[in-house]
Amino acid sequence: MMKYINPFIILLWVVLVAGCIKENRDDCGRCTLRFSYVGDGTTEIFQKKIEKVNLYVFDANHNCIVSRTLKQNELSTQSISLELSPGTYRAVCIGNAFEATVITDVNCGNYKDIHCTHPCCLSGDIIHSNDSLYQGSKEFAVPKNRELTETIPFSASHIDMYVEVKGYIETAARSTSPLKLEVNNLSTWVNFNNEVTDDELATYYPLSDVKKQSYVYRFNILKQTEHPCLKLYDSDNKEIFSMQLADFLEKHPEINIDKNETIIPILIEFKSIGVEVSIPDWAIEDVKPEF
Incomplete structure (x- = not known):
């Protein structure tokens, strides 16, 4: 009996954790988030400066509902598409978080208390340098059953x-x-x-x-x-x-x-x-x- 129950439970869990379940899928909006970095001018230099993006999307209650890591080969279009239920959100992106960066407390409920820091700050080991960090954020509202494109401007943190x-x-x-x-x-x-x-x-x-x-x-x-x-x-x-x-x-x-x-x-x-x-x-x- 158990060999039939377990797959069913797994399937049910996958359906429930999805951002838009099947019966409400028509309400969902496709949101395209575009990444941009122009340094101190107007020319796009994102591809020259940023090789990796950690993306976090928070709902109106500051709950982290999306957490994605995009490596360089996934950033050729400088964008990502998500299906989100209608509502207000905030996307926060960290650029170039490699070995010299850890991200803490993403579910603490307060953006001021979510940090990037050097892992050696937590372990007590010697610090040589920070990563060349960049950060971008954008608040946006997803309408019902409509497509939306938002641009997230990055700025340097280092x-x-x-x-x-x-x-x-x-x-x-x-x-x-x-x-x-x-x-x-x-x-x-x-x-x-x-x-x-x-x-x-x-x-x-x-x-x-x-x-x-x-x-x-x-x-x-x-x-x-x-x-x-x-x-x-x-x-x-x-x-x-x-x-x-x-x-x-x-x-x-x-x-x-x-x-x-x-x-x-x-x-x-x-x-x-x-x-x-x-x-x-x-x-x-x-x-x-x-x-």
């Missing part, structure tokens, strides 16, 4: 950091114990309103690319620059340099941190007269791109 250190000479230990960069007081949480929160601050330890004449650190941080402090340590773990990021940005107003595609390029040079901090020559034009 800042690209480039730190180059020149002129620092150490012993042979340099090749095995390179200069260490620490970035303290970094915010590690961004909520589903794309707001960076200061609930927990962390220290990042960016990985270096050791070249013949310099150390180069490329990493991402979330869009918060008020508190971070950059510190350099030698192979004996002795602090040899310290700088507040906010002080650097105050001296270089040409770096606009309010843009979507923001890069903060920092050149630290050890010279006989002391340490000089500036913007690398290659970045003077790049910090003010046209789009």
